[in-house]
Amino acid sequence: MMEKTIAKFDVLYLQILDENGDCDEKNKPKITDEVLKEMYRFLILTRAFDDKALKLQRQGRLGTYAPMRGQEAGQIGSAFALSKDDWVFPAFRENGVYMIKGVSADMLFRYWAGDERGMQIPKGINILPVSITVGGHLPHAVGTAMGFNYLKQKNVSVVYFGDGATSEGDFHEALNFAGVFKAPCVFICQNNQWAISLPVREQTASQTIAQKAIAYGIPGIQVDGNDVFAVYKATMDAVTRARKGLGATLIECLTYRLADHTTSDDAKKYRPEEEVRSWENKDPILRFEKYLTQKKIINPVIIGQVKAEAEQQIEKAVKIAESVKPQLPTEMFDYLYSDMTDEMKEQREQSKRENNISKGASVSEHSAKNAGVVGELEEV
Amino acid sequence: MTLKNMVEALNEALRLEMKRDKNILIIGEDVGEDGGVFRVTDGLAKEFGNSRVIDSPLAESGIVGSAIGMSLLGLKPVCEIQFEGFIFPAIDQLVNHASRMRNRSRGRFTTPILVRCPIGGGIKALEHHSDSPETYFVHTPGLKVVMPSGPYDAKGLMISALREKDPVIFFEPKKIYRAIKEEVPEEAYAIPLGKANVIKEGKDVTLIAYGAWIKTAKEALDVLKDVSVELIDLRTLSPLDTETIINSVRKTGKCVIVQEAPKTLGLASEIIARINDKALYSLEAPVERVCGFDTIVPLRLHEDYYLPSVSKIVSAVERVMKNAKGGS
Numbered sequence: 001m002m003e004k005t006i007a008k009f010d011v012l013y014l015q016i017l018d019e020n021g022d023c024d025e026k027n028k029p030k031i032t033d034e035v036l037k038e039m040y041r042f043l044i045l046t047r048a049f050d051d052k053a054l055k056l057q058r059q060g061r062l063g064t065y066a067p068m069r070g071q072e073a074g075q076i077g078s079a080f081a082l083s084k085d086d087w088v089f090p091a092f093r094e095n096g097v098y099m100i101k102g103v104s105a106d107m108l109f110r111y112w113a114g115d116e117r118g119m120q121i122p123k124g125i126n127i128l129p130v131s132i133t134v135g136g137h138l139p140h141a142v143g144t145a146m147g148f149n150y151l152k153q154k155n156v157s158v159v160y161f162g163d164g165a166t167s168e169g170d171f172h173e174a175l176n177f178a179g180v181f182k183a184p185c186v187f188i189c190q191n192n193q194w195a196i197s198l199p200v201r202e203q204t205a206s207q208t209i210a211q212k213a214i215a216y217g218i219p220g221i222q223v224d225g226n227d228v229f230a231v232y233k234a235t236m237d238a239v240t241r242a243r244k245g246l247g248a249t250l251i252e253c254l255t256y257r258l259a260d261h262t263t264s265d266d267a268k269k270y271r272p273e274e275e276v277r278s279w280e281n282k283d284p285i286l287r288f289e290k291y292l293t294q295k296k297i298i299n300p301v302i303i304g305q306v307k308a309e310a311e312q313q314i315e316k317a318v319k320i321a322e323s324v325k326p327q328l329p330t331e332m333f334d335y336l337y338s339d340m341t342d343e344m345k346e347q348r349e350q351s352k353r354e355n356n357i358s359k360g361a362s363v364s365e366h367s368a369k370n371a372g373v374v375g376e377l378e379e380v
Numbered sequence: 381m382t383l384k385n386m387v388e389a390l391n392e393a394l395r396l397e398m399k400r401d402k403n404i405l406i407i408g409e410d411v412g413e414d415g416g417v418f419r420v421t422d423g424l425a426k427e428f429g430n431s432r433v434i435d436s437p438l439a440e441s442g443i444v445g446s447a448i449g450m451s452l453l454g455l456k457p458v459c460e461i462q463f464e465g466f467i468f469p470a471i472d473q474l475v476n477h478a479s480r481m482r483n484r485s486r487g488r489f490t491t492p493i494l495v496r497c498p499i500g501g502g503i504k505a506l507e508h509h510s511d512s513p514e515t516y517f518v519h520t521p522g523l524k525v526v527m528p529s530g531p532y533d534a535k536g537l538m539i540s541a542l543r544e545k546d547p548v549i550f551f552e553p554k555k556i557y558r559a560i561k562e563e564v565p566e567e568a569y570a571i572p573l574g575k576a577n578v579i580k581e582g583k584d585v586t587l588i589a590y591g592a593w594i595k596t597a598k599e600a601l602d603v604l605k606d607v608s609v610e611l612i613d614l615r616t617l618s619p620l621d622t623e624t625i626i627n628s629v630r631k632t633g634k635c636v637i638v639q640e641a642p643k644t645l646g647l648a649s650e651i652i653a654r655i656n657d658k659a660l661y662s663l664e665a666p667v668e669r670v671c672g673f674d675t676i677v678p679l680r681l682h683e684d685y686y687l688p689s690v691s692k693i694v695s696a697v698e699r700v701m702k703n704a705k706g707g708s
Contacts, residue, residue, distance in 0.1 A: 087452075120486035128452075129484045133476050139442050140477070143449020143457075150405065150431055151453065169469070173442030180437055335483040336522050338490070338545035341574065341619035 009214045011207075013222045016229035019282045021290025029233045033297045039076055039228060040292055041306050043285050046072045046096035048310040049105055050259075052318065053095075053112060057263045061322070062112045068093040070226070070258035073284030074190045075160075076100065077231025078251075081239055082158060088127040089141040089159040091134075093190070097160065101127040105317035106324075115327055134195075135161060135168030138187070142174045145183035145248070156242045158186045158235075164195025166209055172216075175250065179216040184242035186235060187213075187250040190225065192257035197270040213250035225253025226284035256282070329355050384564040387557050389531035390420045390496075393538035394458065396568045398428055401456065404542060407434040407443055408460030408496075416460055418498060418557055440470040447493045448478050456542065461497040464551070465508025470495075471516065478547040479522030494541050495549045499527070500592055500640050501687055502555030504680035509554075511677055512641035517549045518618040518650075524573055525618040527551040529594035531562040536571030537615060544573065553592035560595060576621035578628070582610035585697055586628040588651060589638035590614040593688055597638060600693040607697060617647060625651060626658045633664035634704050636696045638688050643671035665703035668696040 016024045031039070050069055056062040068075070075096035082088070082101075090097055095108050102125045111118025111130065119129035131137035141159035148155045165171050166189060178185045189209050193200045206212060213220025219241075223230040231253055238249035256279035260267045267276075292298040298306070333340065333348040340348070351357075384392070398404045406421055412435035415422030425433035436443050440461055447457035461467045467474075474495070481491040501510030517525045524546050528534035534552070541548045571577075579594065580601065587609050589597045594613045601609055610628050614621065629635050635655060637648040648669045655667060670688045677686050 116484065117486050119484060119488075121488050123488070128489065129481075133472065136445070136472055136476055139445020139473065140449035140452065142442075143446030144452055145449070146446055147450040147453040147455050150450070150455065157449070170441055170445060170472075173437075173439040173445065176437055176439065177442045177446055181434075331486075332483075335487050337524075337619075338482075342622065343619055 009211070011211045011214075011220065011222060013224075014230045014234055015224035015227050016233065017227045017287055017291055018224075019226070019287050021287045021294060023229070023291055027233070028229055029236060031232070035080070036292060036297055039080055040288060040298060041310070042076045042096060042100055043072050043228070043288060044306050045099060045105075045310045045313065046075065047285060048307070048314045049095050049099070049108070052314045053109070054259075054263065056109070056318065057112075062109070063114045064262050064264050065112050066092045066262045067259035068095060070279060070283065071190055071192055071255050072096055073228045073288070074188065074225045074231055074253035074255055077228040078158065078188050078235040081232050081235035082156070085126065085153075085155045086239070087141070087144050087155065087157040089137045089144075089157060090127065090130060091137070091160050091162060091165070091190075092130045092132055094160050098127060101125050103127060105314060106320035109317055109321035110324065113321065115324075116331070117324075117327060135165035135170040137161075138165070138170050138174035139177065141187075142177045142181075142183045142185050142248075145178065145185035145242075146181050148184055149181070154243050156184045156186060156239050158188060158239075160188050160190060162195060163189060163191040163193065163200045163203055163209060164198065165189070166212060167203055175213065175216040175218065175248070178248035179218045182245065182247040184245070185248040186238040186242060187248065188235070189250065189252045190255060191252050192255050194257050194261070194267070194271065196261045196265060199271070209252040210250060218248045218250060220250040220252065222252040222254055225255030226282050226287070228284060228288050255284075328357060330357065381563045381565055383561040384531050385558045385561050386528070386531045386534045386552065387418060387420055389535040389564045390538055390552065391422055391424070392564070392566075393535045393542070393568070394421065394424060395427065397539060397542040398424065398432065400568070401542070403454060404456045404458060405432050405434065405450065406458045406460065407436050407447055409436060409438055409443070409462050411435060411460050417462055418552075418554070420496070420552070421460065440466055440468075441473050444470040444473040444478065444493065444495060448473060448481070448491045451491045451493045452489055457493050458542070459493060459495045461495060463509050464497055464499045464511050464513050467495075467497055467513065474517065474523065474547070474549070475520050479520050482546075483522065490545060491547055492545050493547050494544070495547070497549065497551055498554045498557070499551040500553045500555055501677050501683055502592060504683065505554075507679065510683060512672060514551055514617055515641055515646050518620075518647060522547070523618060524548045524616065525551065526573060526616050527553065527591040528615065529553075529589075529591055529613050530556065530560045531564050533571060533577070533613070533615060535564055536569050537573065539568050540570045540573050543570065548573070551591065555592040556595055571615070573616045574619045574621060575615065576624040577613040577615050578624065579611040579613050580609065582608040582632065584608040584632055585634040585636060585700060586610045586612060586625070586632045587636050587638070587693070587697065588612045588614065588625065590617065590647075591640070593638045593640060596688060596690055597693055599690045600697070603690065603694050604697055607701060609697065614647075620647075620650070620654070622654050622658070625654065629655050629659045630662045633662050634700045635663075635667045636670065636693065636700055637667065638670045638693060640672050640688055642674045643669060644674050646671060665700045668700045670696045
């Protein structure tokens with residue numbers, strides 16, 4: 001008989017900026033003060049977006065919305081490590097990532113209000129529309145990364161998902177493909193510890209999400225997901241590694257969903273308030289603000305300015321979003337195929353008849369709210 | 381021109397288009413050195429290299445999902461799903477993503493992947509190797525579904541599918557992979573998607589079939605010497621060529637539809653509904669269906685009891701003739 005250890009693995013944890021704002025300067029990534037301020041601005045903007053979106057939803061101006069309070073560092077820290085030509089595959093809470101990639105807040109508000117045109121990402125911005133299915137978009141990111149290899153492009157694809165997604169088959173197929181094909185892909189798991197009502201300890205028997213990478217022959221690391229520096233550094237390392245042709249990385253951002261799963265959820269039903277309170281103290285923005293203030297990169301006056309500007313920007317975005325000409329009900333037919341099929345043409349005509357759409361008529365009676373309801377509509 | 385079977389014709393279509401368009405890649409299980417379990421991709425890895433003909437891990441959702449990702453960059457990935465019974469792990473990718481990306485992004489992103497998949501019974505195979513799941517995909521908005529009935533059509537339809545801007549599911553009837561040899565031109569030619577083929581004109585009955593059952597329908601015509609049958613091959617199952625069907629039924633007033641898939645809510649049901657919408661008053665008799673039963677396809681010993689056949693088609697045509705006003 002022979003018995004011996006044939007493989008051993010470590011799972012690293014990285015924290016640079018702790019919840020008190022104390023920083024491990026030795027490991028702090030090199031970022032200029034200007035960029036640090038920019039990161040702070042996006043953290044504030046993302047939170048302002050989230051706060052406003054919740055209010056708008058409560059007023060019936062948005063549909064179901066998935067809030068992200070508490071998870072901003074995972075978004076801003078990672079997105080700042082990307083280049084313009086890198087491709088991003090978000091799940092459904094990555095509003096901050098969208099804005100950093102250059103998608104305007106009004107587009108995002110329109111999407112959450114139920115207007116598909118909000119996900120008509122402008123040409124030149126490589127970020128996919130929101131993926132509502134859990135984990136289904138992971139293989140896409142890997143495929144795009146395989147495409148970069150085939151086309152000999154030095155770009156990287158980055159995909160965001162939650163702890164729940166790591167139970168889906170697509171997570172495992174995606175990591176396996178990424179390992180086998182050395183795909184330049186960075187997997188960013190926002191482990192916010194709750195998949196609706198299921199806590200992560202019941203989602204998996206693994207001690208960490210990061211260790212799941214080991215099974216697929218790619219590195220995995222757990223970082224403090226509320227620490228902008230740790231997320232930025234881990235992402236930068238992963239992206240650099242991918243660009244060198246060394247393949248994929250799984251980054252687990254350990255964070256916490258401070259809000260409900262969506263506006264249709266009531267988290268009080270399944271998790272203790274004390275747990276939520278304890279994570280409020282670990283807020284990613286508070287500690288970053290403390291640190292930047294200590295370093296005199298920002299001060300109370302600048303903080304006030306940044307917050308006021310963010311609110312103005314968000315208010316302006318809401319105005320734009322709510323003043324755009326509504327979609328016609330017939331748009332549901334227009335983007336299904338490259339060339340409209342005969343059946344689509346016929347059903348489109350039917351929809352026009354049902355909705356009184358005629359050339360030259362007024363659109364005034366139509367609003368995004370009552371799309372499909374009677375009124376004189378104009379076809380452009 | 382040489383005589384070729386469907387496997388050879390498909391192989392030639394892939395080879396010609398891969399030569400023309402460097403963006404075409406193949407990904408699937410055993411598609412490389414092995415050339416696919418039915419040999420449709422035989423020799424392509426050798427000719428175009430392993431970076432273009434990719435042997436993938438055994439994971440259908442990963443195959444189709446990663447193909448979607450490649451297609452976002454303007455590549456044209458051709459996925460091979462080894463058997464139709466194994467397409468279901470990928471159905472989420474097809475129904476929830478490939479078919480929707482254009483609409484979801486209002487035209488910014490498209491996913492023109494091509495999924496090749498053997499389909500149907502008649503080869504005495506194991507469970508999950510004899511099914512006809514085409515309806516799931518026909519029912520999915522945003523996909524196109526094609527099924528050729530012989531080597532000539534297979535090559536021309538495959539070339540069109542490889543040039544498509546929308547995602548296409550290309551079902552290849554296993555029963556006729558090697559059962560039919562036809563003259564197939566060496567060069568590339570395209571048969572348009574979305575158009576049915578009137579194989580034989582007739583005035584008494586419209587006989588509609590697709591895939592493997594065109595061969596059987598032709599055999600039935602040899603028996604039905606006294607009936608003038610108009611034989612239509614659908615070629616593309618989605619979008620369906622309603623116009624050709626309706627024009628024919630208006631002329632003949634009678635219709636028989638052959639479909640290997642289970643009867644309930646199959647393609648035949650939809651064809652009858654469209655006849656009902658547009659040609660009901662031309663009908664002289666109820667439309668007849670020759671379908672698979674609403675059962676699991678039996679294993680090899682009883683498979684033939686399930687499948688359409690010459691005698692089942694002949695009986696249906698005779699019934700519809702008898703039922704028609706003035707029929708004999």
